[in-house]
Amino acid sequence: MALLTLRDVKKHFFSQNDVVEAIRNVNFTVDTGEFVSIIGPSGCGKTTILSLAAGLIEHSEGEILLQDTPITKTNTNIGYMLQQDYLFPWLTIGQNIDMALNIIKRKNKKNQAYTRELLAQMNLSDREHDMPSELSGGMKQRVALVRTLAAKPSLLLLDEPFSALDFQTKLKLEDLIHRTLKEKEKTALLVTHDISEAIAMSDRILLLTHRPAEIKKHFKIPEELRERSPLDARQHPTFQDWFQLIWKELENLEPETT
Amino acid sequence: MNPKLHEQHAKFRLQQKREKWYVVISQLILLITFFFLWEIASRFNWIDPLIFSSPSNVWGLFIEMTVNGTLYTHMGVTLLETILGFLIGTIGGILMAAFLWWFPFLSRVLDPYIVALNATPKVALGPMLIVIFGANMTSVIAMGVLISIIVTTLVIYGAFNETDKNLIKVVDTFGASTLQKFYYVILPASYPSMVSALKVNVGLAWVGVIVGEYLVSNEGLGYMIIYGFQVFNFNMVMLSLVLVVILATLMYQVVAILEKFLMRKRR
Ligand SMILES: Nc1ncnc2c1ncn2[C@@H]1O[C@H](COP(=O)(O)OP(=O)(O)O)[C@@H](O)[C@H]1O
Ligand SMILES: [Mg+2]
Numbered sequence: 001m002a003l004l005t006l007r008d009v010k011k012h013f014f015s016q017n018d019v020v021e022a023i024r025n026v027n028f029t030v031d032t033g034e035f036v037s038i039i040g041p042s043g044c045g046k047t048t049i050l051s052l053a054a055g056l057i058e059h060s061e062g063e064i065l066l067q068d069t070p071i072t073k074t075n076t077n078i079g080y081m082l083q084q085d086y087l088f089p090w091l092t093i094g095q096n097i098d099m100a101l102n103i104i105k106r107k108n109k110k111n112q113a114y115t116r117e118l119l120a121q122m123n124l125s126d127r128e129h130d131m132p133s134e135l136s137g138g139m140k141q142r143v144a145l146v147r148t149l150a151a152k153p154s155l156l157l158l159d160e161p162f163s164a165l166d167f168q169t170k171l172k173l174e175d176l177i178h179r180t181l182k183e184k185e186k187t188a189l190l191v192t193h194d195i196s197e198a199i200a201m202s203d204r205i206l207l208l209t210h211r212p213a214e215i216k217k218h219f220k221i222p223e224e225l226r227e228r229s230p231l232d233a234r235q236h237p238t239f240q241d242w243f244q245l246i247w248k249e250l251e252n253l254e255p256e257t258t
Numbered sequence: 259m260n261p262k263l264h265e266q267h268a269k270f271r272l273q274q275k276r277e278k279w280y281v282v283i284s285q286l287i288l289l290i291t292f293f294f295l296w297e298i299a300s301r302f303n304w305i306d307p308l309i310f311s312s313p314s315n316v317w318g319l320f321i322e323m324t325v326n327g328t329l330y331t332h333m334g335v336t337l338l339e340t341i342l343g344f345l346i347g348t349i350g351g352i353l354m355a356a357f358l359w360w361f362p363f364l365s366r367v368l369d370p371y372i373v374a375l376n377a378t379p380k381v382a383l384g385p386m387l388i389v390i391f392g393a394n395m396t397s398v399i400a401m402g403v404l405i406s407i408i409v410t411t412l413v414i415y416g417a418f419n420e421t422d423k424n425l426i427k428v429v430d431t432f433g434a435s436t437l438q439k440f441y442y443v444i445l446p447a448s449y450p451s452m453v454s455a456l457k458v459n460v461g462l463a464w465v466g467v468i469v470g471e472y473l474v475s476n477e478g479l480g481y482m483i484i485y486g487f488q489v490f491n492f493n494m495v496m497l498s499l500v501l502v503v504i505l506a507t508l509m510y511q512v513v514a515i516l517e518k519f520l521m522r523k524r525r
Pocket of ligand 2: 046047
């Protein structure tokens with residue numbers, strides 16, 4: 001069943017001198033429990049699509065639905081994880097997580113216990129009272145995930161969450177996040193410009209054109225890669241074939257028109 | 259640790275400690291020399307003792323005014339005015355900045371007027387204050403407030419606007435209200451700017467209050483300076499000056515300690 005639906009979505013940005021056509025026409029759905037990735041060249045409109053789905057900005061035309069309800073403003077059912085952790089530097093790790101509960105006015109013993117459990121699953125229990133500056137980039141991104149999950153969203157929007165990390169940390173974090181989301185039966189929409197990451201983590205991949213974005217191609221990742229963890233999938237013999245295939249498609253994108 | 263390193267470390271620490279003492283001792287010597295030279299120069303008429311007074315005369319007046327109690331009144335009045343001017347200027351500036359942040363349209367409308375007010379030498383408005391508040395302590399405090407409130411508003415409003423957009427986006431994704439955004443992000447992110455405004459405003463409040471007392475007061479250290487000048491009692495001028503230096507420094511130190519305390523969790 002479709003959890004997120006985008007139907008004929010268009011988005012223009014206006015400024016005094018310019019109208020920027022960011023999204024020309026995007027149609028797709030994400031089913032409950034699915035992990036879908038959007039890949040495309042930088043500046044093609046990936047973040048814009050996530051911001052639209054999160055209800056942070058309004059679309060110009062078309063329909064965006066969470067189950068059957070139009071998304072017009074932010075919703076605690078949708079969690080958003082930014083490119084960098086953006087933890088509040090003046091708060092401890094624990095306070096950073098509690099802030100999410102405070103804002104949605106759901107801070108109570110039970111929800112706090114839930115977040116501490118998540119923190120333990122991220123192997124960060126002993127860091128609850130540390131300041132963000134005392135943690136590494138990978139640790140901070142794990143905290144940011146806990147903060148996003150604190151509101152118990154059913155849909156997670158991930159905007160290149162691994163791009164600021166070193167390669168080894170990134171591989172480990174891919175595995176951890178993939179496992180956590182599957183365990184908790186979360187639906188995820190990941191944006192990335194990293195082909196390997198998309199293949200390793202997703203059930204489906206949508207390839208975007210240059211701006212103004214349209215969906216150029218749609219890939220269904222086969223069972224043998226999907227059932228494996230991202231790290232194992234990368235070792236699988238067919239992984240490289242998929243990489244080549246998508247690489248070619250990316251290469252063959254029409255050059256930017258505007 | 260190996261004994262040789264240990265020994266070197268002990269030596270290093272001793273050296274540091276010694277240097278610290280040399281600095282303190284030199285500072286004391288400088289201070290004593292200054293007062294000593296002032297006294298000598300005055301006694302031997304190298305400088306005009308009627309104009310430049312002398313430490314012993316200043317001290318004599320200090321004892322006299324302490325005994326008859328008038329000094330406490332003057333100091334008390336000035337301290338009260340300065341602290342009030344400082345607090346109202348700082349808190350008022352922060353409140354005004356919050357107000358402007360909350361109503362972006364208003365902030366755009368008021369922008370040129372705030373800039374003009376900021377550029378105006380506030381002291382020039384002194385006579386206006388006296389007309390508005392009367393020739394009393396309120397005018398003096400108003401001068402202390404006026405001199406610090408506009409620049410505080412501008413600095414803090416600037417800090418509010420420079421808050422990392424991504425931190426705001428984080429709370430936006432949780433559906434934060436404007437008040438929540440302000441309380442959870444804008445205010446704490448601007449905290450260092452507010453704390454450093456405290457330090458600047460202590461100095462500004464002193465300027466405002468002393469100038470205010472020049473203009474209207476019949477009490478306070480600024481009044482003592484002007485009065486002493488008019489009746490040619492330079493002992494009084496010098497005593498007041500020395501007290502202003504000491505009190506302003508002390509107040510600045512208190513705020514500096516407060517700043518350290520407020521910033522203990524931040525870097
Ligand atoms: N608020 C905005 N106003 C104007 N143009 C914007 C705005 N946000 C994004 N854009 C433009 O839309 C295009 C897509 O941006 P974005 O979605 O951030 O790309 P991506 O995340 O794929 O790198 C870019 O050309 C960008 O300059
Ligand atoms: Mg982006």
